[in-house]
Amino acid sequence: xxxxxxxxxxxxxxxxLVTFADRLVLYVLVGVALVLLLTGSVRxxxxxxxxxxxxxxxxxLPLDRPAxxxxxxxxxxxxxxxxxxxxxxxxxxxxxxxxxxxxxxRTPGQTVVCVPNRVVVTIEGDAPPSVDATxx
Amino acid sequence: xxxxxxxxxxASAAGRVARLGMLLGVALVLYAVESLIPGxxxxxxxxxxxxxxxxxxxxxxxxxxxxxxxxRVIVASLVVGTFMGPGFGLAMAGGVAAAxxxxxxxxxxxxxxxxxxxxxxxxxxxxxxxxxxxxxxxTGPGPAARLLAxxxxxxxxxxxxxxxxxxxxxxxLGAIGP
Numbered sequence: 001x002x003x004x005x006x007x008x009x010x011x012x013x014x015x016x017l018v019t020f021a022d023r024l025v026l027y028v029l030v031g032v033a034l035v036l037l038l039t040g041s042v043r044x045x046x047x048x049x050x051x052x053x054x055x056x057x058x059x060x061l062p063l064d065r066p067a068x069x070x071x072x073x074x075x076x077x078x079x080x081x082x083x084x085x086x087x088x089x090x091x092x093x094x095x096x097x098x099x100x101x102x103x104x105x106r107t108p109g110q111t112v113v114c115v116p117n118r119v120v121v122t123i124e125g126d127a128p129p130s131v132d133a134t135x136x
Numbered sequence: 137x138x139x140x141x142x143x144x145x146x147a148s149a150a151g152r153v154a155r156l157g158m159l160l161g162v163a164l165v166l167y168a169v170e171s172l173i174p175g176x177x178x179x180x181x182x183x184x185x186x187x188x189x190x191x192x193x194x195x196x197x198x199x200x201x202x203x204x205x206x207x208r209v210i211v212a213s214l215v216v217g218t219f220m221g222p223g224f225g226l227a228m229a230g231g232v233a234a235a236x237x238x239x240x241x242x243x244x245x246x247x248x249x250x251x252x253x254x255x256x257x258x259x260x261x262x263x264x265x266x267x268x269x270x271x272x273x274x275t276g277p278g279p280a281a282r283l284l285a286x287x288x289x290x291x292x293x294x295x296x297x298x299x300x301x302x303x304x305x306x307x308x309l310g311a312i313g314p
Contacts, residue, residue: 017300021245022253029260029292036285 047125049087051080054118073117080121087121089114156200163188163208183259183294189235190255190302195311198239205231226266233265234258251306255299259291
């Protein structure tokens with residue numbers, strides 16, 4: 001930070017705009033924040049995937065291991081793919097395929113749902129869920 | 137006109153009430169202006185109203201600075217309609233923590249620190265207190281901890297900005313030297 005010195009006034013005294021102690025507390029604050037950012041970013045945004053199907057089918061898988069799971073449903077199999085920390089429905093036996101077109105999800109709280117084939121894919125983790133709306 | 141420094145300590149009770157009212161008005165106007173500025177999260181704000189708290193602290197003292205802050209939060213929430221809502225608790229916790237922290241810092245360490253340093257400390261305490269309330273009552277410690285780094289960065293930036301504004305304002309008021 002550039003140190004600016006105020007122009008002399010009346011007494012002719014010069015005084016820094018920001019004192020050394022001010023700057024110290026500023027640097028400490030930014031330093032702590034940067035350390036927290038660096039250590040915090042090691043954690044993955046979502047830790048696991050919960051796949052629920054018809055008749056109590058339930059599967060919890062880690063998000064960081066690639067896999068393709070077949071979920072049985074009333075209309076036939078639904079293929080769920082985990083790759084690169086994201087999840088998507090690869091193929092489904094449902095008539096419209098909305099679940100496939102929903103694409104990939106990666107943050108905790110996000111879901112892909114296939115209503116006709118009774119499949120719900122949810123990402124779980126302790127990161128704050130993204131905000132839908134705010135009011136004041 | 138007498139300067140604030142000359143008046144400090146010998147201001148009459150009526151004068152103090154007048155100053156408190158004026159600073160409360162300033163705080164509310166700054167709050168209103170700030171609420172027009174969009175932000176990423178409702179509780180991550182610039183903290184313009186803290187300028188009034190700093191001025192109250194330097195010209196009137198710790199008790200009056202806390203009074204200006206508490207009254208500002210209450211009146212603002214009554215106007216906006218968030219009184220006793222979740223945002224109210226957050227604003228109150230942050231505001232009181234900032235005012236108390238800056239007041240204590242002003243008593244023990246005003247020579248090494250300037251008003252700018254006080255403001256940075258206040259901003260940091262404001263955000264930390266809000267995250268504390270968030271962790272205790274709303275989201276739990278995990279999500280609040282994740283917001284810690286951005287909250288501290290925001291505090292450094294906004295504290296510096298509002299501190300400089302408070303410093304220039306206090307200079308113009310004659311409460312501190314150039």
